[in-house]
Amino acid sequence: MFKKVFLFTVFFALLTTQLKANFDFNNNCIKAYQAIFDLRIQDAQAHLRIEKQQHPQNGIIILLENYIDFFSLLVSENQADYNRLKNLKSTRLSLLEDQDSKSPYYLFAQAEINLQWGMLKSRFQDYLSSGLDIKKADNLLKENEKKFPTFLPNQKSIGLVNVIMGSIPANIKGVLQSFGFRGNVEQGIKKLDHLTTSLTQTPYNFYKEEVVFLLCYIETDLIQSKNSYQKILNLTSSFGDDSLLKTYLQGYIAYRNAHNDDAIKFLQRRPTKTGQYLNFPKLNYLLGNAKLNRNDSDAYVYLAKYINEYRGINYVKDAYLKLAYYYYLKNDIAKYQTFVKMVKMKGNVYDEKDKQALKEANDHAPDVSLLRARLSFDGGYYTKALAYLKDKNQADFKLQKDQIEYFYRLGRIYDALNKTQEALVNYQKTIYAGKQSAYYFAANAALQMALTFEEKGDKSRAVNFYHQAINMKNHEYENSIENKAKEGLKRLGAD
Template sequence: MELTCIIIIFLCSKLGWYVRFIRQKIKLSSVSVAFFFLFCIPAIAIPQSYKYPKELDLRLEKVLNFDFSKTNYELSAKVKNTTSPLDILPTCNQVLLKTLFYTTDSERLHKEYEINTNLLDKIEKLEKNSAEWGYVKTRLLINKTLIHFFREEYFSALWSAYRANSLFSETYYKYPDYPPLHALASVYNLGVKIVIEKNSFIEYFISKPFKVDSNLIKINWSESEKPIFDAIVNNLLNENSENKTEVKVKTETEKLIYAFYYLNSGLSQNAIDISNNNSLINNPLDNYIKGWANLTLGNYRLAEKQFNKHIESPENVVFKRASLLGLYYIEIINGSKSSRTLYLNRLSLMPKSNFFRDKMAEREIKTEHHPKLLKARLLFDAKLYSKAKNELNSVNVKKLSPEFKLEYYYRYGRILFQLQDYDYSLEKFQKALDPDMPEKSYYKAQSAYDCGKIYVIKNNIEKARNYFNQSIQYAKKANRKDIEDKAKSELNKL
């Protein structure tokens, strides 16, 4: 779901002028469509005991465990002779997983597009008057949107997203008792909330949140797919984050969702623990996840071994560029004379990827890093604030270049902020904001924002407002819309 939110934001940033032109029309048409389906189409009841057939769940479980051996990029016999929309679901899931994690080259991406198009053609030939038909076709249109996005075909992606949204709305209101629709709606609602918080104008472009039935959400309609939706929703809600390793994950995909959530939330040991789940076959991303988690925990030898395993894997999967970046970081931290040219050459031989960690690899390798500041930054990412502080205490500030001195004060301020040492944190941030410091606006934008947050805690509204306004100005210079938006959001609360 996080990726879905990023896609919507990115599409709208690319097509901002187009969206502004059509948003009022879309808003009116969305209202009309919703009104029509709410009041003019009779609702069709679904049995409360609804559940996927056992055979379907077993097929889905294999795909969600990254077992694609029977298909090999071709449609299975089951899909070729399909009579029910649900027969298409396993291959639909396969297309999604391969698009996200395996298609790092245009040829494979084109192959997934062809398979998905074939599935769309097949579903059009089936009986359309069913909840399953609308649900599965919506999923296929979501796949199509994602593939267009990865191919940088943004207008096509926008159109596919609109079609998926319209069909989902129609199906949802026509079949209000179909449990999978409520599961998909719960993910959609949370995604919409996150997206609108980041870009408020997008609310004119997408449907309003759906009214989800809590009783239908509890129905265990699938042994394999239902846990995936639950994992996404729980992660978006940040519920019980410290205890999620206790969850008995059923598939590799479910495990992957939790592992990435932990990694992105700074719960590195949790990411390692759930990736070490011995009841499941290791998926091709395990070594990357454990490598990056160990990197942030300071376990450099283990991280190096895991990054190399991921890079050397014969499978053409994502995050190999990020693993190479991890190896580069380790050399810097260990004081080795890392050859930037060598790493850039290795990077040029790797397929590109649309994931942020892969895309940042080239920029980070080209950037000069201070070993201790880099180590403190990674420890901070794992929420090891005291260790990060100790690392910065060992830095001779007087010998730092102006650029590294700015970074030092920024990182020290952030660490102290997390340790709730607000007065000392303010002191460090204000040094970062000194006019004599280099104009590296990201560090200054975040420093000013955190100063504003501290003064909110201190109930000094005037100073808080002043720092949030400073943050907005620095964020504009750095082209950091995310910091600008959250500073504006804080201003609106004052």
């Protein structure tokens, strides 16, 4: 009898040990994580199914399932999916609270889920809840850092939170700081930059791709760094060729930094194994825009494909407008008018691009030379852009908007060609002609002049033009331009 009781006790002890909640980022979980960052979600789910069978109490499973939802929503931007999945956040946090509290992943995993949902909520316009989630993540990460100061994954997320909180728009920063929202962009980026090398010889090396993804997000969307192109390109070169995320990051960073030919090359080189990857319509949106910038005859194919496949909340109006412009430049006025109507009927106005697309659709048809110059400039074809305008003068444009834009386009083109004096002259003409208008040209011209003088070390003139940019009201992109001007004043100690 004693022997049977003893054997039962040993068996039960072994069983409970095996079932005890823990965090084990084992090889199978690493494979799932890497598949997620390639956007091979089906492969990731297959690895997690195996892990659930072998180690059902592994808390890393909960974290990785949240990663899958995070990337799925980032890619799809589908409101219905967001509404359906966001309730899983509290369920997963509750499950994590029952895991091993002595593990460095205990607080870290909770912070990651809060941080990921904070970023998603911002994308879906739920700003208050987004801020609260990011603040929760910050508190958890700081507590975890005290307990486990050498736990490197913690530094990844602390760096990101620092940048997010440090890049809060100037017009709301003071209010949020009273609630403890404080960050430092430079420190955050420095921390992430350091991790790209310090992770290499550690058990956490698999986190490197995520660090690169975060740096790309930060330097293109949050701080809009002009010097990030080669840096991100070098960092993403270590990604495998079967990574769809690599395609997106390289294509996006090239497109945003006016390396248009590179963007087309990267986006056309995407891996194409059917059914293996997340459906990522935005790749076609980027490719269609890049091809339109280069005046490629097949630009419409990719813009139309984006519209047909995409079920999200952003860039639908902008895609229809770009299709309208494609046919306008082909002198197909009937199709131009058809797609202009679609801009007014379809899509949302959450994003600034869609707001601007709707405004342009309700305005006069663009001047062909100005439109060609604008698209060429956006693609980085500056000499070509200048050629469309160099034989023009103000009298060639009948509409006031076109006259203002003429000076503005010349200013931007000369600026990009490092012809500073010609740029400043045309920016000043833009301000004179457009400071009372509802178009953004004059305010942004003032902002560009301020940035130029700041770079030259001419503080007084930089401050003057930052104030001019702020004082112009009721125009397009007003909040964005004003926030950038206020950040400039802050850098100069003149806020």
